[in-house]
Amino acid sequence: MIKLTLPLDKKTVKSLKAGDSVLISGTIMTARDCAHKRIFEYIKEGKKLPFELKDAIIYYAGPCPAKPGMASGSCGPTTSTRMDSFAPTLLDMGLGGMIGKGEMSGEVREAIKRNTCVYFAAIGGAGALYGNAIKKSECIAFADLLSEAVYRLEVVDFPAVVAYDCDGNSIY
Amino acid sequence: MRIVNTKKIADTVYKMALHAGVNLTPSCLKALNEAHEIESGEAAKFAYETLLQNAKVACEKNMPVCQDTGMAVVMLEIGQEVFLEDGLLADAVNDGVRRAYSDGYFRKSVCNPITRVNTGDNTPAAIHTEIVAGDKIKITYLPKGFGSENMSKLYMLKPAQGVEGIIGAIVETVKSAGSRPCPPVYVGVGIGGSFDTCAYLAKKAITREVGEKNPDKVIAEIESEALKRINALGIGCQGFHGNTTALGVSCECAPTHIAGLPVAVNIQCHCVRCEKEII
Structure with a gap:
């Protein structure tokens, strides 16, 4: 089991191989279907994004509301393939990588290789466990999208597997 | 009255x-435990361990x-x-x-x-x-959940395609879904009826307990043969390759038109959540 602390430098990214089990700690941010649509409207209109994309890790997820006293509700990954058309552009803009579940397109794999990034697979369906790995959660953009808004999450020992590494290898 | x-x-x-929202069905949890025990792939085994721990945490903390x-x-x-x-x-x-x-x-x-x-x-x-x-x-x-719902399909087969066509449609749906619907999946199948009732039969099929066979021997045989072929695909838990790609195949059947053979395949992820009550 490899322990990773975010942000990842390129040397660490290069050391990760598809199939490696990892525990991630640090800051990530959620974005799924509607948030991606909104991000692309911003890009098209030349507007500044309300968060830093450079070296960030996007988590394809939409959490449940947090119960009182908890940082987050259940928050497992959603199916990444729905973000296939968005990911290459964001990776070319400096995004460090993504966490989601399931295969993505060949274009995404190419963009990961081209930019020395990484795609992690979280374990789909393990929402409660991931909710407990989140120690702090804050909505940083698009609050009107409710669970589809962008949340900045502080995670500790978030379990995942390297799905696509920067050499173009895949676990699938 | x-x-x-x-x-x-x-x-x-x-x-x-x-x-x-919080609890897996006991038959789903049993099937996940059994799949974990027979799993030989390292990454898939890790995924099962995470899932079984997750089910426990959800229950203890009363969270989804x-x-x-x-x-x-x-x-x-x-x-x-x-x-x-x-x-x-x-x-x-x-x-x-x-x-x-x-x-x-x-x-x-x-x-x-x-x-x-x-x-x-x-x-x-x-x-x-x-x-x-x-x-x-x-x-x-x-x-x-819709990660799995999105991978569901409805086929209007030709009557001549018969049982082999039905099994082929079921296996093809699971194969093309790959890692995306959170395997190991539970496959609900509707056979017959009209376009609309066929889809409803498939949905009803996944409300049956995981592992419960159809009482009709011919249909039960389709279920077990489809399950065997699905597990031979080797997609495995989360698509990480492994011995179990489906926890079960459940078919519901109804008479159909002489010109048709509708087959609906409704994919349920490994989080089978289903409640039954009688008032």
């Missing part, structure tokens, strides 16, 4: 929804086992001797769903299909009613 107040239905749906707390599918078999009083049935079901998703801290995942604006309370539910004999109401509650 038996009078049932719709408030009773609302309260029953509320309790079922709250329980279903998966953040996709689903679209509420509610099937009601209503005895024709029942008279419903005090409001509309659909309003009662939606009231139960609305309160459960708020009180349970569940995610509200229902939106307008065009504008994508969220309805904010996870309603409306998908409600199916059947009028049956007697004076009872049987409610089946299934919170359906």
Whole structure:
């Protein structure tokens, strides 16, 4: 089991191989279907994004509301393939990588290789466990999208597997 | 005639929804444990361990086992001797769903299909009613996640394609879904009926307990043969390769037209959540 602390430098990214089990700690941010649509409207209109994309890790997820006293509700990954058309552009803009579940397109794999990034697979369906790995959660953009808004999450020992590494290898 | 107040239905749906959001069915948990035991792949084994621990944490902390707390599918078999009083049935079901998703801290995942604006309370539910004999109401509650729902398919096969065509359609659906629907999946299959009833049969099939065979021997044989071929695909837990790609295949059958052979394949992820109550 490899322990990773975010942000990842390129040397660490290069050391990760598809199939490696990892525990991630640090800051990530959620974005799924509607948030991606909104991000692309911003890009098209030349507007500044309300968060830093450079070296960030996007988590394809939409959490449940947090119960009182908890940082987050259940928050497992959603199916990444729905973000296939968005990911290459964001990776070319400096995004460090993504966490989601399931295969993505060949274009995404190419963009990961081209930019020395990484795609992690979280374990789909393990929402409660991931909710407990989140120690702090804050909505940083698009609050009107409710669970589809962008949340900045502080995670500790978030379990995942390297799905696509920067050499173009895949676990699938 | 038996009078049932719709408030009773609302309260029953509320309790079922709250329980279903947090707990896997015992038959699903048993199947996951068995799949974990026979798994030889390292990454798949790690995924099972995570899932089994997750089920435990969800239960202990009373939080949703998966953040996709689903679209509420509610099937009601209503005895024709029942008279419903005090409001509309659909309003009662939606009231139960609305309160459960708020009180349970569940995610509200229902939106307008065009504008994508969220309805904010996870309603409306998908409600199916059947009028049956007697004076009872049987409610089946299934919170359906869409990672798996998205991978479902309906085939209008030719009658000549027969049993081999049916099994081929089931296996092809699971194969093309690959890692995306959170395997190991539970496969619900509708065989026959019309375009619409076939899809409903597939949905009903996944409300059966995992591992429960169809009482018809020919249909049960289709279930076991399809399961065997699906598990030979080697997709494995989460698509990480492994011995188990499906926990079960469950088929429901109905007469169809002489010109057709509809087959609906409804994919359920490994988080099988389903409640049954009789009022």
